Amino acid sequence: MPRPASPLRGRILNYLRRYVGEHDHGPTIRQIMDALNVSSTSVVEYHLVALEKRGQIQRGRDINGRAQARLLNVLAMPEQRGELKQNNSPRMKE
Secondary structure, eight states: OOOOOOOHHHHHHHHHHHHHHOOOOOOOOHHHHHHHTSSOOHHHHHHHHHHHTTTTTEEEEOOTTTEEEEEEEEEOOGGGGGGOOOOOOHHHOO
């Protein structure tokens, strides 16, 4: 089963939605880092890759195939696509 999204990943996704809605393009990685008080650009990049793998965002590529933060589309949330949410209840003792 896929791992549940981290709280930071959710904050990044919400920020991307707001930013793209206001500016019609994505923010830079550094803008995401500064807006959400993330420790480094590599942490932001890690979460952007995870969001892309989960199908929640789609990033455009430059001519060399590198992902471009400003060329992104925010896609539907998993629950909007009909996927079930992860159950985060504590496990029962055996």
